[in-house]
Each structure stands twice: as C-alpha cells, then as structure tokens.
Amino acid sequence: MNKYGVIYYTRTNNSKRVAEKIADQLSCELIQITDNINWKGIIGYLKAGFYSMTNKSVDIQFLGHLEAAEEYIIVGPLWAGGLASAMKTLLGQFPRDKVHLVVTSIGSHVEDRSGYLSVHDITSNTNNEDAVIEDLVKGLLTT
Numbered sequence: 001m002n003k004y005g006v007i008y009y010t011r012t013n014n015s016k017r018v019a020e021k022i023a024d025q026l027s028c029e030l031i032q033i034t035d036n037i038n039w040k041g042i043i044g045y046l047k048a049g050f051y052s053m054t055n056k057s058v059d060i061q062f063l064g065h066l067e068a069a070e071e072y073i074i075v076g077p078l079w080a081g082g083l084a085s086a087m088k089t090l091l092g093q094f095p096r097d098k099v100h101l102v103v104t105s106i107g108s109h110v111e112d113r114s115g116y117l118s119v120h121d122i123t124s125n126t127n128n129e130d131a132v133i134e135d136l137v138k139g140l141l142t143t
C-alpha cells in the first residue's frame, strides 16, 4: 500500500497549486475531485456561500483512480467560514485519523479541527503557503 495520497478540490486553483506542491514533494499520487456544479462568477460565488452556510450536500466524483494509502492529505478551500461542500462530502468518506487536512483561505481558519492527524491553514493574507507546505512535508517524511 502507498504511504500517502493527495486529494484536492478547487474552485479557483489555489488548492490545486497547493496539492500539486505537496504531492510533488512527497512523490505520491495526486487526485482531483469534482462536484460537477458550475460555481463560476458572482452567481456561483453566492451559490457556493449559500451551499456552505446551509450545509447543502453535493455529490462528488474522483477524476482518476484513487489508490489505497495509509494516510491521505486532503486539500480544499474554506467557503463562508466552513469547508467547501465537496470537501464535506469527501471528508465523510475517510476516517479523520487517516487524514491530514489542508485548508486554503484568504485569512480564516477552519473551526472543526478535531480528530484529524493534522490540520494546516494556508492563508493568502499571510503568504504562508510555502512555509506551511514545508512544515507538513517535513513532518510526513520523518514519520
């Protein structure tokens, strides 16, 4: 079984960029998920906020075959203070004690942090992306 696998969800590619860096540095599999919903533009933005705030559920698909791994690094955005809807669906499919959660946002931190192997906040307003990734990867490569 693989040691690590990286899975990401993205609307505007920030989480994609982060997930690619992590998978590259860990030399492990990288898989994207999608919810096949059009979140583009201002209407899409408002809809996304509404879905997140009301916990409206979405179906997801894996774009590729996910190989089994001992631990998963799951990367995705914060929407209106909570995780993006597709992230909630995705995280429902994995036990938290197998997941390192990486959340990208402008500046907020995800509130529900309990039970994960680790939780990392990448905030564009503090420009901490590469430092957080380096810390995470360093920790994973020494375990």
Ligand SMILES: Cc1cc2nc3c(=O)[nH]c(=O)nc-3n(C[C@H](O)[C@H](O)[C@H](O)COP(=O)(O)O)c2cc1C
Binding pocket: 009, 010, 011, 012, 013, 014, 015, 016, 045, 046, 048, 049, 076, 077, 078, 079, 080, 081, 082, 104, 105, 106, 107, 108, 109
């Ligand atoms: C609907 C919506 C709500 C958001 N709410 C927040 C928020 O509450 N706090 C925050 O810091 N960023 C918020 N953001 C910004 C995103 O979390 C941030 O841009 C993220 O990196 C986007 O990731 P992506 O490019 O992978 O989609 C929001 C973005 C969207 C679309």
